[in-house]
Amino acid sequence: MTTSGPLLPAAPGLLFEAEGLTKHYGPNPILQDVGFAVPRNKVVSFVGENGAGKSTLFNILSGIVAPDAGRMRIGGVAYQPRDYGEATRRGVARVFQEQSLILNVPVYENLLIGQEARFARLGQVLDRPAMIAAAERIIDDAGLDVDVRRRTGDYDFSKRQSIEIARACLAGIHLAAIDEPVVLLDEPTSALDRRDEEAFFRLVAKIRARGSLLFVSHRLTEVLDVSDVIYVLKDGRLVAELAPGGTSEADLHGYMVGRERAADYYYERRQRVLAPAAPVVLQARALAREGAFEPIDLAVRAGEIVGIGGLLDSGKSALGKAVAGVDPPTSGTVSLDGGPDAQPDIGRFVRQGLGYVPAERMAEGLIADASVAWNISLASGADLFSNILGVWRRRREIAIAEHYVRSLAIRSAAADVRAARLSGGNQQKAVLARWLCREPKVLVLDNPTRGVDAGAKEEIYRLVRDLADKGVAILLITDELLELIGLANRIIVLQRGRRVAEVPAPASAKPTERELVALMLPQSGRADGVPGPAVADPVDPNEPELAR
Template sequence: MNDWLLSTDGLSKSYGDIQVLSDISIQIGFNEIIGIAGENGAGKSTVMKLIAGVVPPSAGTLSLGGEAYRPSSYRDAVTKGVSMVFQEQALIGNLRIYENIFYGFEQRFTHAGAILDHRAMRNDAARWMADLGFSHINVDALTDDLPFHDRQMVEIARAFILSEISGISHPLILLDEPTASIGEREITILFEAVQRLRAKASFVIVTHKLSEYIELCDRIYVFKDGQQAGEVGKADMAPETIHQLMVGRIRDEALYHEDKQRIDFGPSRLEVSNLTGKDVSNVTFEIAEGEILGLGGLIGCGKEEVVRTIVGHLPHSEQGAVTLCNAPLPSRNRSSIAKSRGLGYVPKERKTEGIVGYMSVAQNISLPSLPMVSNVKGVIARGKEISLARQFIKRLSIRTRGPSQDTIHLSGGNQQKVVLAKWLARDITVMVLDNPTRGVDVGAKSEIYQIIRELAATGVSVLMVSDDLLELIGLSNRILVMREGQVSAEIDAPVDAKPTEQDIVRHMT
C-alpha cells in the first residue's frame, strides 16, 4: 500500500435508495496525473467529493500514504494533504489573495490571541507563490479582480501552502472540470503549471474533453453508471477506446416504450432561430407536432441554457428568435406569455423550481391552472382543486395518502409526476423537459416514459434535455448534440435504426 499515495477499496455512495457509486477501487501514485472519465452521471464528481471529505462514503475504505484515511470534513482532508479545486471556485471574491490563501488557518499569524499579523500573512503568501512559479500574481489584489485562470492558480497554490503548513510533503490535488470556463491560452498555462508541479504533488483531473485526458494524464479510470468500467494506460489512450468503455451498455427497448414511438408528425410547433445568449451561440432547430426532440451533450455544453432561454428564464440576443405555434415569443415577460400559449416546463431541479414542498399535492397541481379551480369571484374553490388533483393522481398513479398530503413527503418519482401533472392539467401544445427522470428509480422512470409517449401521441411537441444517453436515444425521434454552446450534430433516431451511444458521444467530446 505504501507504493500508492492514495487508494480506495470498494468505495460506494448512496442517497437513500439511489446508488450513485458502487465498489470503486482506484490507486493514485506519487507524482502521477490521473484522469477520471465518464459520461454525465457516471460518478466522477462523487468519487472526487468522497476523496476530498465533502461527503462521507456509504461503504468501502480509503488509504492515504499507506494509512487509513476517512476525512470528517473538507478542512480535515486539507490538513491531511488533500485539496480540491472545484468547478465553481471556492475563493471569497472580496478578500485579498493572501487572505484567501490562509482563510481558516489564521491562527498561524495571530499574536496575543487576537491580533492578526497581515504583513506576515502577505509576506509568507508572496514567498510561497514565488516558489511555486506564480510570482506574477499580486497577493495584495482583491480576488474578484483576477481573471478566472489566475484564481485557479491561487487555489492550486493554496493546496500546496496549506499542505506544507500541515507538515505534508506530497499533497494530492483534485481538479474538477478546471478548463470548463477558460480559453485555449489559459488552458495551456494551467496544464504547464500542473506538469511543472507534479514533481511536488499528485493530481486527479475530471474534464469533459477527451483530448485533455490524453494530453495530460498518465492513466485514466473510466466510470460508467457509478461503477468502474476500466483503466487505460498512456499507450492505449485513443478516443475510441475511452468512448467504448464509457458507453458499453444495452438499451432496453421495452423500458422506453419504443413500440409506441410516432413516425408521422404534424406541422411545426416550436421554432428556434439563431438563439444566442449565456453559453449558447447560434442554435437553430424546430419541433413538429407529436415529435420528441432530444437535446444532449456534456455538462456545461449549453443544453440547459437553451431550454431556460426558450422558456424565458434567461435572456438572449436580439437577433435570435423563438416562435411558438407560428407566433413569435417576446423577449420580455416570455415565461408567462409562453405559458398562456400552451408551453409547459419541467425543470431539472424539481425541489427548488418544480414544486412547493410544503404545499399539498392538490395545490401544486393547480398552480398553473388557478382560473380552472376558482369561482366567479376569483377565489380558489377547494372542491374543484381536490377534484382536479384526484383526476391526475389516478391518471399518473401518483402514490400519495391523498390530495392534501404535503408534496415534500412524496418520493422523488412521485414528486416528478406532480410536476408533470401541473402541465397536463392545462391545454399544452409544447412540453419542455429538463432531465425528466433525474433522481427517480427505474419503476418511476418507466411510468414517466409512458407519460411522455402519451403526450406525443396526443400531438404535444416535446423538447427533452437528458444527461442519460440511453434515455435520450430510447425516447427521441431526433437528437441534437451540443458542444461548447453550439449544435455539433443532428442525429435521426427512428425506432428501427436507433444510434448507438458511441454515435452520440463522439459529437459530445
C-alpha cells in the same frame, strides 16, 4: 467508521490507499467494499453511471461524510478526516461538480478562502496586498489570464471553473507547503471552453509531477487520454480496473452499464420528417439582447428539434433564456402555438405550455434541500397541485412524483428524498419531470446532458425523441457537437451574437463536425466577420466537444 484491524503494509510508490469503503443511506447501499490504490505522480480515474457511487466516494475521501466501514491511508499514514477542513490540511483538495465560488467577492478572496489567518496582522487586520500577491502566484502557476482583483462574478462560467480548479490544485502547494497533494477532480471540464480546457490539461501535467489526481468525467475519450489507471464503479461496487492503453470507449461503456452502447445512440432513425404544413409552435421575431446577441428570427414546428450551436461567446444560452422569458430580451417578440406576438415572460409562457431546462441545474434548475416531489411540482403550484381554493393537493404531488421516479428511472430516489442526495444525471431527470408533468407544447433545453453519464444521456435522448413524436417543439442548445448533430432536424449557428448560418440535418445527411466548426469559428478576410468557405482548423474526431 470501522477501523479494527491493520491496513496491509504500505506498497512502495503508493500515495493513497483505500480498503473496504462502505456507505449506506438508510437501507440503500451506496458503496460496497470499495478498495483501490493511487500511485504517486499518476492520474487515477473513476467512471460509472450516475448513481454508481462516484460522488459518495469523493465525499468520503474529502471528509464530507464518514464511511460506515473501511480504512484509508496517505503516504503510509492512517487517514480518517473528520471534516473537509481536516482533509485539506492533510493534502486532499477537491473540485466539486457544481461550482462553490462566492460570486460577489474578488477572485483572490475565493482563491484564499479558509486561509485568511495566514494573512492576518495582529490577529485582526488582513494584509490584502499580501493576499493579492499570493493569489497572483497561484493564477500564474495555473497559466490563467485572470485579474485576481476583479469580482469573481464578472467572469463567465468557464473561467470561474478554471479559478476553482486552480484553487484546488495549487492553494495547498503555495500556502500550506503540501509536498504531495491528492487532488479530486469531479467533472472539472464539463463547463470549460476550449482555451480553458487546454490550460486545465497543462495544469494536470504540472500537478501530476508533484502529487496525484483522482479524476471523474463522463467524457470517456477524455478519461482514456489523461488516465494512468481507470476504475469502473457500478451499483456501488468496483467492477473493473483497466489500463487505458488497451481499453476503448465502447469497453468502458459496456462495463459501466452492462451492455454495449447503441449504434444509433441519438436515435436518428426515429428523427421525424416534417410535413411542409406542420404548424409553427414557437416563433421568435427580431429577438435581441444588448451585449449578448443581435436581432434573430427563428421558428420551431410541432415535432421538430431545432439546434442552436456556437462557441461559448456566441450568445446561444442567452438566446434560450430570452426565448423562454427567463431573461427578457431588449427587443423583439415571441409567440407560442399561433398566439399573439408578445414580450417573452416565463410565468405567462409556462401557463401557455412552455418548459425551460437551464444549463446550470444546481444554480437555476433545482432547490437542492427540497424534496424530489417539491422540485417536480415547482412550476405547477398554481394549477396542477392546488384546488380552486388554493389548498395543496399533497397526495397528487406525491403520486405524480413517484410516477416520474419510476418512468424516468430516477435512481436512489423516492418522492420525499432531498434533491441534493441524487446524482447529477438523476437531478437532471427530476428537472425534466417538472415540465413533463405539464405536457408542454414547447421545450427549451440548454445543455440537457451536461455532467450526465453515457447511459443516462442515452435515456434522455430517447425521451427527447418521445417528446418530438408527441408533437412537442424543441429548441436544443448544447455545447456537445455530436449531440447537436445527432438530435437536430436543422441547426442554427451563432457567432458572437449573430446568426451566421442555418444547416439542414436530416437523418440521412447529417453535417460533419468539421463543417459546423468552420461556421462557428471567426474567419479572417471578411469585413462583416461572417465565415466563408475557409477550412476550419483540423478536427480530432475523438473530441466531440469542439463546439464548446
